[in-house]
Amino acid sequence: MIPKKILITGGAGMLATDLTEHFQSQRFYEPIALPRTALDITALDQVEAAFAAYAPDVVINTAALMVEECETSPESAYKTNTWGVRQLAQSCQRYHATFIQISSCGLFGDTIRAYHEYDSPVLKTVYAKTKQASEIFTAHFCEQYYVLRLGWLYGGQAQHRRNFVMARYREALNKPVLHSACDK
Ligand SMILES: NC(=O)c1ccc[n+]([C@@H]2O[C@H](COP(=O)([O-])OP(=O)(O)OC[C@H]3O[C@@H](n4cnc5c(N)ncnc54)[C@H](OP(=O)(O)O)[C@@H]3O)[C@@H](O)[C@H]2O)c1
Secondary structure (H helix, E strand, O other), rough: OEEEEEEEEEOOOOOHHHHHHHHHOOOEEEEEOOOOOOOOOOOHHHHHHHHHHHHOEEEOOOOOOOOHHHOOOHHHHHHHHHHHHHHHHHHHHHOOOOOEEEEEEEEEOOOOOOOOOOOOOEOOOHHHHHHHHHHHHHHHOOOOEEEEEEEOOOOOOOOOOOHHHHHHHHHHHHOOOOOOOOOO
16 A cells, blocks of 8 residues: 655644654654745745646644744734645645644633634634634635634643743752643
């Protein structure tokens, strides 16, 4: 059986690293993780070159700017989280690849309760707005797609900024008491 080629964008990131490791352990998948230095999703020529070179069966887009960067630099946020996603969705459509766009539960604001996928978003941040727009582009430009609205992620390696355990460890080096979210 020919393994399915899975192109993973944002390949040096926390989720991408764990996904790559997972797919490497599966016989039927060939993960191709491309860090931003190899594939900047905002650069159309790089997106086209990556699809031409790898002809992926599946594309998982983990590339994104996070909340803090989005709030300080909305233009870059839309460029990456929304327009970059549009390019990927269009290329997936052209190459008949399945597109998996990673979105966020941040679309639903701060109220903690169970949500249905058709609940109206509560867009309190630029990050949330860019992610919602990415969902619309994904559905509009690509027929074979999934949108995953993730919650708080645990995992990654020591170098990943959002690695929960490492972040708490670094804090613990300087503080006698640690405060952390208790709703995750
Ligand atoms: N972490 C969470 O708790 C959480 C919760 C909900 C949803 N999510 C979503 O899950 C996905 C992965 O998050 P993560 O925690 O793995 O974040 P991460 O570790 O920051 O990974 C994101 C990666 O995207 C890359 N990137 C940024 N701009 C890019 C561009 N223009 N082209 C290509 N790559 C680019 C970054 O590269 P550089 O390192 O070079 O900047 C980084 O390696 C994101 O879509 C995020 O919104 C995460």
